[in-house]
Amino acid sequence: MNIHEFQAKQLLLSINLPVPKGFIYNKNHNIESLLISNKEKKWVVKSQIHAGGRGAGHFLGFEKSGGGVRLLDNLEDVKKTADFMLGKKLITKQTGPLGKEVNLVYIEESTSIKKEYYISLIIDRRVSKIMLIASQSGGMEIEEVALREPNKIFNFYFDNLDEIKKNELEKLSQNLFFTGNQTVQFSNIIEKLLKLFKDFDASSIEINPLVIDNNNNLILLDAKMSFDDNALYRNPDILKLKDDSEEDPLELQASKKQMNYIKLDGSIGCMVNGAGLAMATMDIIKFFGSEPANFLDLGGTANKERAKEGFKIIQSDPKVRSILVNIFGGIIHCDMIAEGIIDATKELNLKLPIIVRFQGTKAKEGKDMINNSNLNIIAAESLNDAAKKSVEASL
Numbered sequence: 284m285n286i287h288e289f290q291a292k293q294l295l296l297s298i299n300l301p302v303p304k305g306f307i308y309n310k311n312h313n314i315e316s317l318l319i320s321n322k323e324k325k326w327v328v329k330s331q332i333h334a335g336g337r338g339a340g341h342f343l344g345f346e347k348s349g350g351g352v353r354l355l356d357n358l359e360d361v362k363k364t365a366d367f368m369l370g371k372k373l374i375t376k377q378t379g380p381l382g383k384e385v386n387l388v389y390i391e392e393s394t395s396i397k398k399e400y401y402i403s404l405i406i407d408r409r410v411s412k413i414m415l416i417a418s419q420s421g422g423m424e425i426e427e428v429a430l431r432e433p434n435k436i437f438n439f440y441f442d443n444l445d446e447i448k449k450n451e452l453e454k455l456s457q458n459l460f461f462t463g464n465q466t467v468q469f470s471n472i473i474e475k476l477l478k479l480f481k482d483f484d485a486s487s488i489e490i491n492p493l494v495i496d497n498n499n500n501l502i503l504l505d506a507k508m509s510f511d512d513n514a515l516y517r518n519p520d521i522l523k524l525k526d527d528s529e530e531d532p533l534e535l536q537a538s539k540k541q542m543n544y545i546k547l548d549g550s551i552g553c554m555v556n557g558a559g560l561a562m563a564t565m566d567i568i569k570f571f572g573s574e575p576a577n578f579l580d581l582g583g584t585a586n587k588e589r590a591k592e593g594f595k596i597i598q599s600d601p602k603v604r605s606i607l608v609n610i611f612g613g614i615i616h617c618d619m620i621a622e623g624i625i626d627a628t629k630e631l632n633l634k635l636p637i638i639v640r641f642q643g644t645k646a647k648e649g650k651d652m653i654n655n656s657n658l659n660i661i662a663a664e665s666l667n668d669a670a671k672k673s674v675e676a677s678l
């Protein structure tokens with residue numbers, strides 16, 4: 284799960300890391316009173332969407348009106364710009380051509396920038412360690428730096444997260460050419476970010492840019508954070524930060540029913556009980572030359588009602604041309620699932636071809652029910668047969 288920049292900055296502030304002063308814009312507030320304390324008289328107006336590259340983006344239908352991050356020096360323009368951004372679609376490298384609607388605008392006191400750095404923490408699965416990526420060429424074009432000057436980016440692994448060694452941090456600091464007080468500040472930032480990463484089961488934290496301001500202090504100017512979905516149950520304060528408008532609507536609908544659904548790009552909808560079987564089902568669809576439209580694990584408690592919910596979600600995806608149901612009856616009985624499929628087909632008036640493969644407990648009874656239903660459902664003989672027929676039916 285991703286969170287917004289302003290939420291990430293609140294987390295950073297809560298652990299006493301230096302972020303600019305800011306607030307979420309609200310049309311009804313008297314923003315003058317909130318902004319007047321800023322002596323520099325410069326503000327940054329920032330569209331809050333999860334996608335990156337906001338600064339270099341543009342608004343749909345307004346190619347020349349500036350990006351999603353704008354630096355302004357008078358209050359009237361701040362207000363005008365914030366009002367302009369709200370409700371518009373911001374297109375960035377990461378949003379796709381339709382853009383993403385801006386529902387929240389964050390206003391910050393501007394920071395003077397002497398130099399921009401890049402730092403991020405991610406999990407390197409190859410070595411099961413948290414890796415720091417850092418560069419003294421931060422800012423908007425970090426992807427370009429990675430391509431053109433890869434030697435300007437370095438990676439670093441920490442030996443033991445519970446005991447980060449002083450010399451590790453000093454070495455890192457030297458790599459970025461920090462000296463004196465900046466080394467102290469930088470070490471503090473890395474230590475606290477690592478603790479945050481660990482405490483809240485993050486999967487990535489990216490600060491781009493981390494800057495040196497005119498007073499030679501380090502400030503965290505942008506923050507992107509992502510958290511492990513499977514650990515959200517033990518991080519309720521993070522879960523609260525979820526913005527449903529940033530989630531895939533079908534995935535959201537499924538998660539409310541405690542179903543594990545992931546939307547993919549193919550044309551064959553899959554409904555399966557068990558994650559491993561669901562993966563094997565996707566593999567076999569690919570083997571027969573097509574692509575799955577989704578991953579859907581009904582779970583061990585699969586029953587008639589859940590089968591119905593599964594169908595509702597699968598058929599809401601306009602790309603789906605046929606549905607493959609692959610059920611292994613262990614504790615659950617295939618005839619019960621057959622009943623769910625038949626009910627759902629009638630209730631939802633499903634016209635899509637459905638191919639069912641039952642194996643295990645009451646598979647024969649299930650197949651008989653399907654065959655006697657007089658609906659557009661085929662009971663296949665084997666998994667191969669089912670996959671082949673699903674692919675044929677989708678063409």
Ligand code: GDP
Nearest residue numbers: 327335336337338352393394422423491492505
């Ligand atoms: P992103 O484009 O989505 O990564 O959004 P950022 O928050 O990183 O902003 C984009 C760029 O705007 C940054 O790389 C900075 O160069 C610039 N920027 C952001 N905030 C400030 C600020 O307070 N002062 C100045 N001078 N520039 C800023």
Ligand code: MN
Nearest residue numbers: 422491492505
């Ligand atoms: Mn950024």
